[in-house]
Amino acid sequence: MTVTLKDVATLAGVSVKTVSNVVNGYAFVKPENRRRVEEALATTGYRPNVGARNLRRGRTGFLALMVPELSIPYFGELAGLVITAAQKRGWSVLIEQTQGTRSRERATLASLGSHLVDGALVHPEALQASDFPDLAGGIPLVLLGEHAVDVPIDHVAIDNVLAAKTAVAHLASLGRRRIAAIGRNPWRGTSEQRLAGYRVALSEAGLSYEDSLVAPAEKYHRAHGAAAMKTLLALPSPPDAVFCFNDLLAIGALRALAEVGLRVPEDVAIVGFDNNEESAFSLPALTTIAPDKAALAEAAIDLVHRRVSGSSPVAPEDIQTPFSLEIRESTAGPGSWLSIPPPPG
Amino acid sequence: MTVTLKDVATLAGVSVKTVSNVVNGYAFVKPENRRRVEEALATTGYRPNVGARNLRRGRTGFLALMVPELSIPYFGELAGLVITAAQKRGWSVLIEQTQGTRSRERATLASLGSHLVDGALVHPEALQASDFPDLAGGIPLVLLGEHAVDVPIDHVAIDNVLAAKTAVAHLASLGRRRIAAIGRNPWRGTSEQRLAGYRVALSEAGLSYEDSLVAPAEKYHRAHGAAAMKTLLALPSPPDAVFCFNDLLAIGALRALAEVGLRVPEDVAIVGFDNNEESAFSLPALTTIAPDKAALAEAAIDLVHRRVSGSSPVAPEDIQTPFSLEIRESTAGPGSWLSIPPPPG
DNA sequence: GTGAAAGCGCTAACAG
DNA sequence: CTGTTAGCGCTTTCAC
Secondary structure, three states: OOOOHHHHHHHHOOOHHHHHHHHOOOOOOOHHHHHHHHHHHHHHOOOOOHHHHHHHHOOOOEEEEEEOOOOOHHHHHHHHHHHHHHHHOOOEEEEEEOOOOHHHHHHHHHHOOOOOOOEEEEOOOOOOHHHOOOOOOOOOEEEEOOOOOOOOOEEEEOOHHHHHHHHHHHHHHOOOOOEEEEEEOOOOHHHHHHHHHHHHHHHHOOOOOOHHHEEEOOOOOHHHHHHHHHHHHOOOOOOOEEEEOOHHHHHHHHHHHHHOOOOOOOOOEEEEEOOOHHHHOOOOOOEEEEEOHHHHHHHHHHHHHHHHHOOOOOOOOEEEOOEEEEOOHHHHOHHHHHOOOOOOO | OOOOHHHHHHHHOOOHHHHHHHHOOOOOOOHHHHHHHHHHHHHHOOOOOHHHHHHHHOOOOEEEEEEOOOOOHHHHHHHHHHHHHHHHOOOEEEEEEOOOOHHHHHHHHHHOOOOOOOEEEEOOOOOOHHHOOOOOOOOOEEEEOOOOOOOOOEEEEOOHHHHHHHHHHHHHHOOOOOEEEEEEOOOOHHHHHHHHHHHHHHHHOOOOOOHHHEEEOOOOOHHHHHHHHHHHHOOOOOOOEEEEOOHHHHHHHHHHHHHOOOOOOOOOEEEEEOOOHHHHOOOOOOEEEEEOHHHHHHHHHHHHHHHHHOOOOOOOOEEEOOEEEEOOHHHHOHHHHHOOOOOOO
């Protein structure tokens, strides 16, 4: 049924070592033997058993990627890039979804210790610092995105405070005076950081911070953005601009505004965060903070790779990847409505 | 460094067999021994080596999922569901991206033979029938979605012809007479099937088929939908309704329409296909064919599971999972603009 | 009930 | 250059 190295060796009339050499591309094999082995390989249809190989080599060839949910555009896009980056290093990626709950995040982290992955990229949502100590069985971990916890583990993300500040400064530069925010959530590290950036930009623009202008969001989904926008609109003095902590919230806000007949950006300008692919096509197209997701994926893979192959225990690294402000119709006015992204390829 | 069964056995003063029995929950172990083993397990922090276990057991515990791109919402959503369904059966999922190219699809299929997965869910885009013969090394395969090829392999999908017919019939029932389509593409099985359903609905509504009303789309992305919509609008007699072969194309069409100042659905009604999460929030919200993706994922996992554990070679199955027509603003008129999906949870 | 030993398929010394 | 041999960590007959 399943053909092994030994079978091939017997058929070719050589030892397993020789077959192994051929299979692994070892240079010095007598041409005559090589020919016979290759023939046997072909006729038997031999396929190496990667599991056995890895057991022997002490590595698994797998990497885990822990994210809340693949159906969230940001994570779908990120996962795709991680898989591509990992592939270049010979890794296959195993994806674990946690729904952003602490218990599932803990469970996932614990399961990582079972020697089935060489390392893991972890995008926590609710994990606490106390959850980390050797929970992952000592395999190399890289933390992705902003996190509330402070643990000595490799980490890669964009500068969230600066990014949020950039977004809000853009709104202020447009002459907006009542700039709201959507996405306050004490459980999320990102929320704290983006809120901090928001406040900095406000004060630099000479605007005062007003607590009622910061709407909470339990989750960062479209529906929550719409609901939050509605509460903002019900304020005695509603905002003329809103910084949403991610694009999904912004898309929801766009919809809530359309439903009450307010125009974007004329009445209310909107800025998002993440630059999901869909945000370039919303009506109006969304101005947003665009993290370089590919750079983030590459940096993370590079980091695990160094940990896995590196012997010297160096201090945890904290890498910041670039971002940019993508200005589109939701803050730029109707003039740009003529610009449609050209079909790629 | 890494603690093995043997280490635990030594510490507990028993044999590896006994430890193995405890670890695997074998019932008949002398209480005294069980206690000592559990203690040793705890103090050493033993984690089973899943790879070794699987090598011995002859299974890997992994499943592969082959899709074009995770950044495409449909596949992100589907992958999330597949991972969840696979987990219930004790499988971890390995995701392979092919970008929809035949060469990468072939390569992925070939790599499946390396004994690292117990089975695979394959969503082909460009694969030919000739690519299949034992390319996957004889592991159980389940084909996902519609495919042009006719191979004797398990298959699960919705009834594409019927779904397309349903969508177009809905448009016709609204009184639309010039119903166009976007997404013609001879390389895609889905395209052929949806086109067939489109034609059936047209003739049943007493409308004649017109070749110029079927716009091609090289890829099914938003930008291609926008471009196709523009060519349709340039027709001497433009359409008053469009059936888009997926939601992404429809979102693009919505944008192209907005740019020239046409109203949806008053001037042109739009129907999509896939029911991406974003489609419930577009402006206007998109009427679309909603496949039951969770049912699809469950059915596929169930099928591989039966193949993997089943010994009797039964004939390939062809399972059809349910779908529905989700009627929203893009065909329902502005009346429903007040209905916003409530925040989940 | 539990120990000893074989071996899953492969790679890596180590001889020759 | 190539054969022999010893495991990687685990499960599993087969005795005791």
